Amino acid sequence: MQSLNCPRCHSGNPLHSQFCQNCGLKFGPAPPLMQYYQKQPPYQQKQPGIGTGIKIGIGIFTGFLLMMGACVFLLLSRLDRGNQGSNGGASPASATAPVRPSDKLTPAAPSKSLPDATKVPARTDPFPGVTLENFGRIKDGMSYSDVVKILGKEGTEISSSNIAGYKTVMYQWEGQGFGNMNAMFQNGKLVSKAQFGLK
Secondary structure (H helix, E strand, O other), X not given: OOOEEOXXXXXXXXXXXXXXXXXXXXXXXXXHHHHHHHHOOOOOOOOOOOOHHHHHHHHHHHHHHHHHHHHHHHHHHHHHHHHHHHHHOOOHHHHHOOOOHHHOOOOOOOOOOOOOHHHOOOOOOOOOOOOHHHHHXXXXXXXHXXXXXXHOOOOEEEEEEEEOOEEEEEEEEXXXXXXXXXXXXXXXXXXXXXXXXXX
């Protein structure tokens, strides 16, 4: 901070002082450079604006929060439906009774028009479906259509946002039992995925 030194006692004084605060000496007219400093307003540093990087971070963080909230909501809803089904369905004795071999359905005889099952070559490519194996085949950067081809069905859109030119959409797929998965796409490309209970 600039100060005005007294020529008699050499003590520091504010720039606008007309008398020394220590010895009372009256100061003469300030030099032109000192007058310039006295007229200048206090320096105020401008706060930087929000950059593009911060906006991108906000968009990704918002999408992550939406995905976590959707996972929790889906888990709670599936648990609630499971509890309602166990309470209002069959009796405990029938629900836990083992299946006897005689209770199993006997498969119908194959039609003569169908080819022999022993002559049909085994399928080597993975079957479509919401399974843990197909979940592992889904990679970052894939498009929504690529994911649909792997899982074999369309997903349910559960959230969508558009921040700073980045469109974030989250889809959810249900598997067997309580299993489910969701995937978040940003500008049409997969950026994250999560699953619960897939087999």
